[in-house]
Amino acid sequence: MELVKIEKLIEKYLEAETTLEEEKLLKDYFSNKEVPSHLEPYKSMFTYFGNSSLEQYNKSITLPRSKGKNYLRWLSVAAMLVFFIGVFSVYQKDLRDKEEARLAYAETQKALNMISMTLNKGNNAIAQLQVFEATQNRIFKTNK
Numbered sequence: 001m002e003l004v005k006i007e008k009l010i011e012k013y014l015e016a017e018t019t020l021e022e023e024k025l026l027k028d029y030f031s032n033k034e035v036p037s038h039l040e041p042y043k044s045m046f047t048y049f050g051n052s053s054l055e056q057y058n059k060s061i062t063l064p065r066s067k068g069k070n071y072l073r074w075l076s077v078a079a080m081l082v083f084f085i086g087v088f089s090v091y092q093k094d095l096r097d098k099e100e101a102r103l104a105y106a107e108t109q110k111a112l113n114m115i116s117m118t119l120n121k122g123n124n125a126i127a128q129l130q131v132f133e134a135t136q137n138r139i140f141k142t143n144k
Contacts, residue, residue: 010042
């Protein structure tokens with residue numbers, strides 16, 4: 001019964017569907033017991049994973065201090081300054097463009113209001129002419 005369960009767990013493991021608990025069961029099984037011959041290749045795999053997780057690297061790593069670091073720091077500061085100056089100038093240009101657009105809109109609105117007032121005067125004159133024409137038509141109808 002246990003052998004069937006282990007074989008199913010191996011299939012799940014190879015398909016990357018096992019949980020951590022199931023993987024622990026497999027590692028325990030292959031590290032503690034005699035394994036049937038058809039499962040022997042898996043024993044070396046699971047014992048390798050168990051042993052490799054215990055390995056550590058003990059040597060210390062020293063990085064050499066270089067004088068180029070100061071140069072790199074100043075270069076990065078200069079690059080940031082150039083970037084922020086560029087962003088600020090684009091932002092200021094955008095504000096100027098918006099203000100110019102507002103002024104152009106106001107001037108256009110004034111011009112259109114002036115045209116509208118002139119056209120309204122013309123409409124009033126046309127309305128008076130229409131009244132005059134209607135009166136004239138009534139007079140001619142009564143004379144006939």
